[in-house]
Amino acid sequence: MGAMAARNISRFWEWGRKIICVGRNYADHAKELKNAIPTEPVLFLKPPTAYVREGSPILVPLYTSNLHHEVELGVVIGKGGTSILQSDAMDHVAGYALCLDMTARDIQDECKSKGLPWTMAKAFNTSCPVSEFIPKENIPDPSKVKLWLKVNDQLRQSGCTSQMIFSIPYLISYISDFITLEEGDLILTGTPKGVSAVQDHDELQAGIEDILTMTFKVNRQEL
Ligand SMILES: O=C(O)/C=C/C(=O)CC(=O)C(=O)O
Numbered sequence: 202m203g204a205m206a207a208r209n210i211s212r213f214w215e216w217g218r219k220i221i222c223v224g225r226n227y228a229d230h231a232k233e234l235k236n237a238i239p240t241e242p243v244l245f246l247k248p249p250t251a252y253v254r255e256g257s258p259i260l261v262p263l264y265t266s267n268l269h270h271e272v273e274l275g276v277v278i279g280k281g282g283t284s285i286l287q288s289d290a291m292d293h294v295a296g297y298a299l300c301l302d303m304t305a306r307d308i309q310d311e312c313k314s315k316g317l318p319w320t321m322a323k324a325f326n327t328s329c330p331v332s333e334f335i336p337k338e339n340i341p342d343p344s345k346v347k348l349w350l351k352v353n354d355q356l357r358q359s360g361c362t363s364q365m366i367f368s369i370p371y372l373i374s375y376i377s378d379f380i381t382l383e384e385g386d387l388i389l390t391g392t393p394k395g396v397s398a399v400q401d402h403d404e405l406q407a408g409i410e411d412i413l414t415m416t417f418k419v420n421r422q423e424l
């Protein structure tokens with residue numbers, strides 16, 4: 202009686218944990234935005250208030266006129282740790298999720314030109330649409346996962362995690378050297394090329410080949 206219900210990792214987005222994002226992890230995307238190919242992972246954070254689930258809309262912040270989609274594989278941490286060895290990294294993974302890293306590109310460009318952090322461009326409410334939890338067993342080889350995204354039925358992004366510059370074990374090890382990973386954290390592993398602007402009333406559909414699809418509506422935030 203009165204015992205707290207056990208938390209279920211399959212609803213990790215309700216746990217209030219960190220969302221750690223990797224940028225420029227696909228050479229074709231780094232090139233399309235005219236960035237150099239990184240020699241070390243580029244990292245930024247989203248707060249847990251960024252999560253949005255199917256059935257609720259992605260809200261376009263009032264301050265942007267160029268909101269971009271970025272489809273990404275998310276890695277859900279099942280066992281926390283600090284200074285995790287690459288050889289042990291996959292033991293810390295509980296599963297995966299399909300994610301969008303919604304990005305106010307005009308604001309990001311402004312922040313970049315002023316040398317300011319990307320928080321306003323990347324961390325706003327609903328900036329992290331997320332699918333159902335995918336148990337680890339359902340993706341035996343996360344280095345060969347095909348991702349795609351359509352806007353109003355038109356294919357915009359199609360890529361494979363084999364194109365990632367830094368692998369999932371490398372990222373887990375690298376991040377955990379200076380940010381302790383906790384159960385329920387999510388790592389967004391970067392986006393392939395094809396990012397583009399979305400508009401009010403657009404429908405975004407994204408998928409992991411043979412595993413799942415998800416659909417989100419876009420709505421401009423109201424005053
Ligand atoms: O450097 C830029 O102009 C943009 C970088 C990103 O938005 C990075 C990502 O979030 C990504 O590559 O997934």
Ligand SMILES: [Mg+2]
Pocket residue numbers: 222223224271273302389391392
């Ligand atoms: Mg991204």
